[in-house]
Amino acid sequence: MTDVLQIRQEKRDTLDIVYFSGRLDTNTSLEADETLKRLIASGGLRIILNLGNLDYISSSGLRVIITALRNVKKMHGDLKLACMKPAVREIFQLTGFNRLFSVYDTEDAAIQSFSYVNLDENEQRIMDAVVSTLDIEEERQRAERNLQLSENMYRAIFENTGTAMAIVEDDLTINLANTEFARMVGYKNEEFTEVFSLLSFVVRDDLAMVTEFHDQARKDTEDHPKHFEFRLKDRGGNVKNVYVILDMIEKTPRRVYSLLDITELRKIEEDLQHELIRNEEFFILTAHELRTPLQPVVGYLQLVLEDPDSFGLNADGKAILEKCLQNIDHVRESIEHIIKLSGPGYGPEQILPRFKPHYRLISPRQLLISYIMIIRCSSDIAVDIQVRDDLKINTDSEYFFLIIQSLMVTAIRYSTSPAKIEFSYYDDEINHYFTLRNGSAVIAQEILPNLFRPYHVGNESKLLRKSGFIGLSLPVAKQMAEKLQGDITVTSTPETGTLFTLVLPKSSAPE
Structure with missing residues (x-):
């Protein structure tokens, strides 16, 4: 036959x-x-x-x-x-x-x-x-065949993104949750056959905020929030900080929640803020202590030099005092430079040691598709993913996801409408290369050196500032890439736009 x-x-x-x-x-x-x-x-x-x-x-x-x-x-x-x-x-x-x-x-x-x-x-x-x-x-x-194929494809993407995801009804009941979400809240996947409300996993003080963001997503306007943060309480009562990407499913009242556990990063961020405040106070006190004893010395010298004859000062003595005054001015100037150039000693290189990468085989295209489906850029921003379906790399899925998110946000921030963002991939014998190009985004040359500097955090929406979350900056993304034994580079010109390149080695091994 x-x-x-x-x-x-x-x-x-x-x-x-x-x-x-x-x-x-x-x-x-x-x-x-x-x-x-x-x-x-x-x-x-x-x-x-x-x-x-x-x-x-x-x-x-x-x-x-x-x-x-x-x-x-x-x-x-x-x-x-x-x-x-x-x-x-x-x-x-x-x-x-x-x-x-x-x-x-x-x-x-x-x-x-x-x-x-x-x-x-x-x-x-x-x-x-x-x-x-x-x-x-x-x-x-x-x-029926096409519908079954589509359902199987979306279920595969939903289950294998490497990120905790849940589909939530209009009344905040969970319609479907993947294995990563079940693990995050302390349940087994099969236990989600019962009816759960998303609010049952939210800390009491954050209930109003989560409900507000959930309701605003229904409006489907440019201003509606797609990113926010709340505190999640798992089955055992443990509290976790989670970063949420939220969007509606078209033509339905359902919303897709994608959650990343950033408890460790939030703790580090709080430690960093405390360290910044402590160091700022230290430098203020140091400046005061260094400047205070110089003030009377400068005053006395200026008094003598204004009327040298009254103090019986000859020309040689006046020259010596003028030299002293000049040296004191140099000391004061040096103090100012030291204060300006001395930053807190808690930079990005100290941010990630407790956030160790977990290597496994992932599909970059599935993660990219998942992120783009969830973020759903505005209609004047098109996204083209030129990455093979069969490509698999050995890396940390959350690191990869957060790096792409940081690059994407930066590319959109400096973009003009209409825009087209292109993800592409190539490799050689040693490395994987993922590129993100936005031809309509131009970053000023004086800004480029600051993109990967410590504490360079871009402006977020008013709603994000209202929630108190400053976001993940490019310095952290670069540090994540370095933790994966790779790197991030950027070029930007008015002729070609902005091009980010993420380099990851093919021979990655856990630390």
Whole structure:
């Protein structure tokens, strides 16, 4: 038995004999339909279909043959069937379509008995109805197959993003949650067959904020929040800080929540803020202590130098005091420079040691698609992902996700409308290279050196500032790339726009 359809034609006097071999189904019916239409259009009105080598026929195949019979009858011709195998004959009998055709056991019998039979009006209506019914059935089956394929694809993306995700109804009940979300809240995936409210995992003081963001997502405006942060309480009562990407599912009241556990990063951020305040206070006190004793010295020197004769000061003595005053000014200037140049000793290199990468095989394209589907950029920003479906790399999925998020936010921040953001990939023997290009984004040359400097945090929306979350900056993204033994570089010109390049080694190994 073959999975394809083979078609052969012969001409015998005024008869056309068409041989079908193999399977006549959805995948092969188009070829059969075109063959018969061409034959009829060329004047072939006395046709025999030899089905002796046809192993299987589906509803799509039946539609093709009935359509051919209808068309040839309209042109005062005829079409007969011969040599059907028992399995094919049984299909015709079960559907009742054998009554529409003249069926013969042998090809010779079909040739000898060939004559034209008029198609009356009632038969025409019956045949038209049969063809229409088969067309509808075929379209229904095709739609069901496409729907099943789409559902399987989206479920695979949803389950394998490496990020905790949940689909939440309008009343905040959880409709569907993936394994990562279940693990985050301390449940097994199968336990989510019960009805849970998202609010049951929210710390009491954050309930109003989560409800507000959830409601605002329904408005689907440019100002509605897509990112925020709240405190999550898991099954064991442990409190976690989570960063949320939120969006609506089009034409439904449901929302997609994507959550990242940033508890460790939040703790580090708080430690950093305390360290910044402590160091700032230290430098203020140091400046005061250094400047205070100099003030009276400067005052006395200026008093003497303004009236040297009153103090019996000769020219050499005045020159010496003027030199002292100059040196004191240099000391004061040096103090100012030291205070300006001395920053807190808690930079990005100290931010991540407690946030160790966890390596596993991931699909970059699936993570990118997941992020773009969730963030759903505005209509004037198009995103093109040019990364292979079969590409797999060994890295930390959350690090990769957060790095891409930082690069994406920066590319959009400096963008003008309309914009097109392109993700692409290439490699060599040593490294993977992921590039993000935005031709409409131009970063001023004086800003470029600051993008990866410590504490350079871009402006966030008023709503984010209201929630007190400053976001993940490019210095942290670069430090994450370095933790993965890679790097991030950037170029930006008015001619080419902005290009970020994330380099990750192929031989990555856990630290």
